[in-house]
Amino acid sequence: MPRWPLSLFVLLLPLLAACHEAPSAVHPLQRPGEPAILLVAEDDVDLRKATEQARQSLDEFLKALQAPQTGQTHFLVKASFADGRRSDALWVGGLTWDGERFRGRVSNEPFTISHVKAGKEATVARDEVLDWMFVEKGRLRGGYTIRVLRDRLAKGERERFERGLPFALE
Numbered sequence: 001m002p003r004w005p006l007s008l009f010v011l012l013l014p015l016l017a018a019c020h021e022a023p024s025a026v027h028p029l030q031r032p033g034e035p036a037i038l039l040v041a042e043d044d045v046d047l048r049k050a051t052e053q054a055r056q057s058l059d060e061f062l063k064a065l066q067a068p069q070t071g072q073t074h075f076l077v078k079a080s081f082a083d084g085r086r087s088d089a090l091w092v093g094g095l096t097w098d099g100e101r102f103r104g105r106v107s108n109e110p111f112t113i114s115h116v117k118a119g120k121e122a123t124v125a126r127d128e129v130l131d132w133m134f135v136e137k138g139r140l141r142g143g144y145t146i147r148v149l150r151d152r153l154a155k156g157e158r159e160r161f162e163r164g165l166p167f168a169l170e
Helices: 006-011 045-056 058-066 144-152 155-163
Strands: 015-018 029-031 034-041 072-083 086-097 101-106 121-125 129-136 139-142
Touching: 045 058, 045 129, 045 144, 058 072, 058 086, 058 129, 058 139, 072 101, 072 121, 086 121, 086 129, 129 144, 144 155
Parallel strands: 015 034
Antiparallel strands: 015 086, 029 034, 072 086, 072 129, 086 101, 101 121, 129 139
């Protein structure tokens, strides 16, 4: 399976459960030497709906993960990792499924927590999944939270974001 650069997964907008209002249009937070991220409110209604949609359709993801068809690659789930009162929503890739939990490696660097790093082994229970994604013939499947956050970007940021993706986001 081809590997995407680590920075791609950070660009896929890891959610932060921060105490900030999530405006209808946002601008990525820049960190020196790091890809941009977005801060979102813990109680963001649109992201909660996206998470619910991801959870309701998780069987579609599991079916593809367990028996990938030609052109289906880059299977990831997003889960929240906490460190006391702070948390980061991180993507986990290189997945296996044992019937109860996903096992894989964290694909992006956290912003607020320190005990988890990219590349660290992680397990995610089915009910901990915030989102899922895979690429099918060059198009994103799932990625519900990515779509919500993409839609909040200012026009120029959104176009720049989409140009940088190695798949189509419709």
